[in-house]
Amino acid sequence: MGGGMTAEVGTDAAGGAPSGSRGGSRTRRGRRWIERWEPEDAEFWAETGERVARRNLVFSVLSEHIGFSIWSLWSVMVLFMGPEYGVDPAGKFFLVAVPTLVGGVLRVPYTFAVARFGGRNWTVCSALLLLVPTGAAALVMTPGTSYTTFLVVAALTGVGGGNFASSMTNINSFYPLRKKGWALGLNAGGGNIGVPVIQLLGLLVIGTAGAAQPRIVLGVYVPLIVAAAVLAALFMDNLAPVTNDTGAVVEAAKERHTWVMALLYVGTFGSFIGYSFAFGLVLQSQFARTPLQAASLTFIGPLLGSLVRPVGGRLADRFGGARITLGNFAAMGAATGVVIHAAAQRSPAEFLVGFVALFVLAGLGNGSTYKMIPGIFQAQALRRGLAGEAAAAYGRRLSGAAMGLIGAVGALGGLGINLAFRQSFLETGSGTPAFVAFLACYVVCGVVTWAVYLRPAARGRAVTAPEAGEGAARPVYAEV
Structure with missing residues (x-):
């Protein structure tokens, strides 16, 4: 796993040139290290890149x-915590x-870990770390445990949130x-589905074994964690050209x-993860639903929101992330209005429709916003006069660095929602x-999207870059 090792000359994992044959590449020891990686090269991508x-x-x-x-x-776990646990709704939200x-x-250091240890190596390590919060929860999930202990063990599950940053940086x-x-939409969407899946498992356990058996949920995940780590070790690769760049x-x-x-x-x-964590508690607190009733509905929103995330990315690829994001925030505002009206009318059905719509829209927006990040920094490269592989390399360098920061701040939005x-x-x-x-908040986000990326006056002032082989120029943020 050491980043400073030097590899012997041999065939790289992507089936390209000998691993020590390309000047400027930092070589590393191990057959799971790929020394040459040029995804923007159409021939390389078609021959080996896409498959790998x-x-x-x-x-x-x-x-x-x-x-x-x-x-x-x-x-x-909070759905299993009945009155005997002595934790009120405010305590459960916290x-x-x-x-x-x-x-x-944790998303910031997890972003850097990919380049330091390699995407494959860090995926194995970060997966195994999930055994810590899972095992700790199995030990403490019993009435009589102090609230402070619950807080500490809940904090340990934050390592699962860090996984997102390293995974997205790696796939980027x-x-x-x-x-x-x-x-990126598929990677994130497939990850996001982990939220409704564990909620469905919780529903299954509550509906069959009862609300006094939370350890069954934890017992299911231990072998799954080990399997994920083993499969990552066997089938994933490290990219040697990806290095940490503090600059x-x-x-x-x-x-x-x-x-x-x-x-x-x-x-x-922030909306997706905050609502995912809070949905069951909101149903219990707003409409006095039992744990089983809440669990039977909790998974619906996160599931749909996860499934549509790749769709948001695909729409952004086709129409531009900024356009999709702006429309999405407008729709999220409308869905929030439905939820507010439903709460005032005490209509559970209308409330559920509005809340699920928020999940779907948050999922679409997740895909479109993450598409914008590499596009923005590619546009920055054009603004600096770069072209071809130089522009692509600049875009990868800056977008990879930005993703960790953006992902960390975005996740903290979930904290704000629960608080x-x-x-x-x-x-x-x-x-x-x-x-x-x-x-x-959605109104502010929509206005900012329009003002920075779509406002005609702003696009008119944008620095333009000539198209390859043409004298014409275009606003560099037009297709972000």
Whole structure:
């Protein structure tokens, strides 16, 4: 796993040139290291690149899927916590908020871990780390355990949230720009499905074994975690050309688009993960549903939101991420209005329709916003006068660095949602004030998307770059 090792000359894992034959590449020891990786080269991509990238994507999705399940573990565990646990609704909202905080913070170091240890190596390590929160939860899930202990164990599940950042950074490096929207959407969507899957398992356990058997859920995941680690070790690869670049991180942090996209990602992914963790508790607190009744509905929104994430990426590939994102925020505002009206009318059916619509729209927005990130930094490369592989390399360098920062801030949006629900129910006994705040957030995100990426005046002032072989120029953010 050492990043400073030097590889012997041999055939690289992608079936290309000898691993020590290309000047400038940092060689490493081990047959699972790929020394040459040029996805923007059409011939390389067609011959070997696409096949290798697809294989790594499949096992990346599996590991990230289980990571999301463990990250959202306490959205299920709280449904097993009856009155005998002595934890009120406000305490449960805070309990499910803690993993989002830890997961958001861990996304930054997890992003760097890919280049430091290799995508395959870190996928194996990060998967095995999931055994810690899973085993700890099995030990403490019993009435009489202190609330502080529950908080500490819930915090441990944050490692599952970190998996997303390393997985997305890794897959971003494998795919060419023209396919990133679909690939990143598929990777993230497959991971996001881990949320409804563990919630469905919780429903199955509550409906069959009863609410006193939370350890069954945990027992199911231990062998799955081990399987994900073993499969990653057997079938994934490390990309030697991917290296940590502190200069890129500093440059990305100074770039205003990084923070604009972080805000937009708070609105999309922050909504998805925050609502996923809180949905069951909201149903119990807003409409007095039993744990079984809540569990029978909790999985629907996260499942649909996960399934449509690749669709958001594909739509962004075709029509531009900014256009899809703007329309998405407008629709999220409308769906929030439906939820607010349903809460006022005490209509569970209308509330469920509006809330599920929010999940679907958040999923679409997750795909479109993540597509925007590499496109924005590719546009930055054009603005700097770069072209061809030089522009592609600049875009990969900056977008990879920015993704960790954007992902971390976006995940913290989930923390904000759960804290808003906690305060709203604590003070008013209703989630309506929280939803009003979320509506205002979607309006702000929509305005920012339009002003920065779609406003005609802004596009007119954008620095233009000549097309290859043509004298004409186009606004560099037109197709972001």
